[in-house]
Amino acid sequence: MPKLKTHSGAKKRFNLTKSGKVKRAQTKKRHLLNGHGKTTKLKRSLRGATYADKTNEPAIKRMIPYK
Structure with missing residues (x-):
């Protein structure tokens, strides 16, 4: 199977x-x-990081497969 491309954004x-x-x-x-x-x-308070919503997690993980 070929490698997947990472979404640069x-x-x-x-x-x-x-x-x-x-x-x-x-x-x-x-x-x-x-x-x-x-x-x-x-x-x-905007300096700190937070977590993405669990409904968006699968889509984001598909965009960054090797991170």
Whole structure:
């Protein structure tokens, strides 16, 4: 069977944990972080990573088969 191609956008955005969960960055308007009505608390909390929803996990794992 031939090798699968990795989706280049997905490999930059997602990581797999040892337990098989999909780790991702938080979104919620990451651009325009100066001013624009965002509190310091919100901007600080957006730094941390979170996990992708379990309904999206199979699709993401298909895009990054060798990670």
